[in-house]
Amino acid sequence: EIVMTQSPATLSVSPGERATLSCRASQSISRSLAWYQQKPGQPPRLLIYYASTRATGVPDRFSGSGSGTEFTLTISSLQSEDFAVYYCQQYNNWPPYTFGQGTKLETK
Amino acid sequence: EVQLVESGGGLVQPGRSLRLSCEASGFRFDDHAMQWVRQVPGKGLEWVAGVSYNSGSIGYADSVKGRFTVSRDNAQKSLYLQMKSLRIEDTAIYYCVKDASSRWGRELDFWGQGTLVTVSS
Numbered sequence: 001e002i003v004m005t006q007s008p009a010t011l012s013v014s015p016g017e018r019a020t021l022s023c024r025a026s027q028s029i030s031r032s033l034a035w036y037q038q039k040p041g042q043p044p045r046l047l048i049y050y051a052s053t054r055a056t057g058v059p060d061r062f063s064g065s066g067s068g069t070e071f072t073l074t075i076s077s078l079q080s081e082d083f084a085v086y087y088c089q090q091y092n093n094w095p096p097y098t099f100g101q102g103t104k105l106e107t108k
Numbered sequence: 109e110v111q112l113v114e115s116g117g118g119l120v121q122p123g124r125s126l127r128l129s130c131e132a133s134g135f136r137f138d139d140h141a142m143q144w145v146r147q148v149p150g151k152g153l154e155w156v157a158g159v160s161y162n163s164g165s166i167g168y169a170d171s172v173k174g175r176f177t178v179s180r181d182n183a184q185k186s187l188y189l190q191m192k193s194l195r196i197e198d199t200a201i202y203y204c205v206k207d208a209s210s211r212w213g214r215e216l217d218f219w220g221q222g223t224l225v226t227v228s229s
Contacts, residue, residue, distance in 0.1 A: 032213065034215040034216065036153075036216075042221075043203055043219035043220065043221055043222055044153065044203075044216075044219050045219070046215055046216065046217050046218070049208070049214070049215035049217075050215075055215075055217065087152065087153055089153075089215075089216070091212070091213055091214060091215060091216075092213070094158070094167060094212035094213060095155070095158065095167030095168065095169070095212075096155045096167065096169050096170075097143065097145075097155040097158070097212075097216070098155065099152060099153040099154070099155070100152075101152045102152050102153075
């Protein structure tokens, strides 16, 4: 099973600043990585797939990068609606799909 | 508009069974694999089970293997999760999730609102 590790667990950033979230896979997953955003009381929402492709309707302040085992989600200028929990997920090997433990992005 | 509506959650005693359902609309259901993902409230996401578009490929998390059975009815555009021998640690919100692929190996591009399963005596 591929283990996904996200860092940091919590990230405190001021609105308007840049946020950088990391995700590491225990073995190479090529670019088979997705990022999801989850707000309280809501299901996760797909943001990024194939490591760097934005899903439909996702603002261009969200960008993804990386391949192999190291991946990054960057939010260029944080808006109030971006404060949420972010999960990465690998889909290179199934079963199982595996998720990182999440990064909580909070207001500084 | 894609919609996934889960039902069947509730309070159940340890060792008992429960069947979750998910009704899909707004997309070609029989073109897509479907997954169940669960989340203990306030905690992270755990993939539970998945089924390919034609039920030819099915997978389970080790934590539920032998106790849960995933199935689908393409004519009814529905996904199911039969849960047996439930344990306290199965308590979670269960999400029905649309896979971007027909089998596996793609992102999860749409999630239902979830149904809460509580296992408690």
